[in-house]
Amino acid sequence: MRRKKLYITLVCSFIVATILSVFILLNSNKILTNFKIISVDNNMREYTVKYERVKAAVNYRITIYDQNDIKIYDETFDSNVAKFNLNNLEYDNTYSLMVYAIDKSGETRPAKSEYKFKWDEASMEYDSTILNDEDLYLTIDGDLQNKHYKIECLFNDNVKLSEELTKDEYVVSKSIYQGLSGILKVQIKSGEKIVDEHSFYNNMNPISDVTISSIEDNSILKYNDVYLEFTGGDNSESTEIKIYENKKLIKTSSTTKKKVILSKNLFKTGLNYKIEVIPTIGEYKKNASVNFQMSEKEQLKPVYISNNWNHIKRGTKITLASPDKDATIYYTLDGNNPESFGIPYKEPITINENVTLKAVAVSDNKVNSIIKTYNIDVSDMAQLKVYISPSNQSKNFGVKEALYTNERDEMNDLSNYIVERLERFGVKIKRNNSSGNINLWLKESNYFGANLHIAIHSNASVNHTSRGIETWIHSESSDTYSLANKIQKDLVSIYPDKDKAYADRGVKYANGALGEVNDNYLPFGILVEVAHHDYYEDALWIMQNKKLIGYNIADSILKYYQIIE
Structure with missing residues (x-):
């Protein structure tokens, strides 16, 4: 009797596994399947990563973490072979590399296992990137006894020093750059390959020019939280943000990030504002500013959908809603602009095929919401x-x-x-x-x-x-x-x-x-x-x-x- 039960169990398991395998095979163009990293090769800092191709993937993402789980690299590639350079690797540190396959809906699947590697080439440590006519003291980490390195110093791209590196404490003499303004590049080389490189600044502002990219100057913003993003400001230690209302300073804060959210509670409708961004390191600063007016009307929040639109079961009745109770929702199912061609949402929408749903929230006394697009796909989802x-x-x-x-x-x-x-x-x-x-x-x-x-x-x-x-x-x-x-x-x-x-x-x-x-x-x-x-x-x-x-x-x-x- 026990043998019979065991036999039935094995047969049922085999049937389920076979059905699942056939399903995956037939849908391999739609479903992200398992894949693995084939190889990781490097020539010093130049890396080549190969991984199995996934039929449903439109691209691949590679991330690398250091041994403190801090991400040091994150890029996307179109093919199953990726080539890139890694900078600022530290001697004797272990790094973890992972590849993700990404499908057309943005869903991801990681490779079966990560790839770990240790960087065994020399690297340098220092206290500051600002020289100000002082000697530069470096600590060298690496196997200087069994490997041959040289150190090379370039000031404003002109080679000023090149010699064998034999000691773990190294001093770059200020005589190379004293009284001059410019950038000192220090390189550790194995043969002609650079294994570590850093830049230092003498008698000059090391901070790169800063630009506010998220707000157009002299624009009118919809009354909402203000998203502030800026580029540049590299080499700064912190960034000061100042907000002026009708030329009067109303708020000062500090951040180490280049993307911040400013609460709409800081602003009033119809008034003029100026935001100033000031990255700083020591005595050096750079700044950028933008002027705008806050609109008279508050913007409605976007429309949301009841279910995961990437995988909707056929026949599902989806619902649309707005966080704003006074909003009327307009939508289209053919990808057209709902502000121009939308019909009022009154009841759940039955989904039997793939559609592009676009929806907007509208109210007489407020600014329309942003248009949300939901590319609804009628399909089954793998295990959540x-x-x-x-x-x-x-x-x-x-x-x-x-x-x-x-x-x-x-x-x-x-x-x-x-x-x-x-x-x-x-x-x-x-x-x-x-x-x-x-x-x-x-x-x-x-x-x-x-x-x-x-x-x-x-x-x-x-x-x-x-x-x-x-x-x-x-x-x-x-x-x-x-x-x-x-x-x-x-x-x-x-x-x-x-x-x-x-x-x-x-x-x-x-x-x-x-x-x-x-x-x-x-x-x-x-x-x-x-x-x-x-x-x-x-x-x-x-x-x-x-x-x-x-x-x-x-x-x-x-x-x-x-x-x-």
Whole structure:
């Protein structure tokens, strides 16, 4: 009897495996299949990477992390052979290289395994890139006993020194550049190949020219959060941002990033503003500024869709919604502009074939939303993979009277329920280690091939007077926009005092300020702030309803991906 059961089990397993294999084979042009890295070769800093071709891939992405899980390289290639140079590699450091196949919808699949390599060539360390007529002191890391290197110094591209490198402490004499203005390049060479190279600046401003690229000068901005992005400013240590209202300075802040979001609460409709960007290092500065007027009307938020449009089941009735209650939605299914050719949205739309849905939110007293485009594909999705990343902030203490200990412990406890619910419906889960760091989590999430990376946090305010729920994504044009709005809406629906103004703090845009939702780091990242742990009623609600909250977040995900109704 046991043999018969075993035989039946083996036969059933074989049939399922065969059906799955045939399905993958027949759909290999549509589905990203497993692939592996074939080889990684280098001639000093020149690398060639070969990997298996994936039929459904339109391009490939290569990322490289150092041993501290910090990304040092990220580029996209069109073919299954990539050639590139790597700079600033450090002696005796181990690096991890991963290749991702990317399909036409932007979904990714990592190679079966990463490739690790160690850089065993010499590298240099130093205190500052600014010389100011002083000697340059270098520390050399490398095997100088068994390998032969030379050091070469060029000032304003003219060779001033070239000699054998034999000691791990090296001094470049100021006599090469004293009293002159220019750039000193120091190179370590093996033969004629450069293994390490750095630039230093003497009697000159090392900061590159800065340009504000996200705002056109003398333009009129729609009343919304202001996305500020600038290029240049390289070699600076920090950047000061100044905001002027009608020529009066109203805000000064400092950042180390080139992309920041300025809250619309800093601005007023109809007034004139100037933003000044000032990168600085030591006594040196550069600056750029832009002038604009804030429009008289607020812009509506974009329209979001109920399901994952990359894989919609045939016959699905999708719904459209706007976070703005006073908005009317217009849409088209043929790719035409909904502002000109759209029909009013009144009821769910049945999807039986691939369509290009475009939607816009309109209101008489506000500026139209941006037009959202959803290229709906009628297809089945492979197993859903979710990377869940509860907070590691153990020093963010909550209200003791509500028995809220700290953000790390309570959000990890709440996340247990999210994981429990998702795994019950066959979702594959990978979870962060709360003793790790964001660089490691981003790397793990990408290597895992997560369809969704979701960070779970609780919130706090400076004066401990704020409350309510908010959800963060990269920008309003991000693919995460629809799911983030669904999670936000569903979570607010179970929040006490859900009809109060403070309950729904909305979906917010980090525009590069938050790593776990940054579109440049992750294909699909969302961060949920589950109420405020420093406000008694919010903290108490979390502590008494962890299972309810966890299941609610999980069900929003399951419904979006059509795993449950």
